[in-house]
Amino acid sequence: MSVEVRFSLPDAVWWQLTARAEDAGVDAREYVARIIREEVVSPRPEQITESVLRLHHAGLTIPLIARRLDLTNQAVQTRLYTAGLRGNKPSDATKAILAQLNEPTKEHAA
Structure with a gap:
């Protein structure tokens, strides 16, 4: 099961996000999914x-x-x-x- 999530970001934040995603070797969507998994799913x-x-x-x-x-x-x-x-x-x-x-x-x- 998956859920589609939409949100708005300021342009400057979007460009920083895509740059970090590229540095990690993934697209922005996968990068955001990783952040969410690490923050929500993985226990601290x-x-x-x-x-x-x-x-x-x-x-x-x-x-x-x-x-x-x-x-x-x-x-x-x-x-x-x-x-x-x-x-x-x-x-x-x-x-x-x-x-x-x-x-x-x-x-x-x-």
């Missing part, structure tokens, strides 16, 4: 780090975090190291997963 590094820290706090191990976020183990380990944290032990992750599975759902709590 700080969003990835927040997700890593949230999953670590939940008790997941580095390989589990990496698999869940589609990252390498090294990328997860680096983010944890930068935050001053170490990877969870497998037993910690197992306990966390079991605790999540045993939490009552909203249907059962009511």
Whole structure:
């Protein structure tokens, strides 16, 4: 599925855009599509780090975090190291997963 988008730009902005697109080896339409994908679709590094820290706090191990976020183990380990944290032990992750599975759902709590 695709959506057609139309917008107006001042001439000076248009010429800068086309020049940058040419430098990147693509036409202006593809260049704008890349910008949108990078800005909207791709998570920012700080969003990835927040997700890593949230999953670590939940008790997941580095390989589990990496698999869940589609990252390498090294990328997860680096983010944890930068935050001053170490990877969870497998037993910690197992306990966390079991605790999540045993939490009552909203249907059962009511």
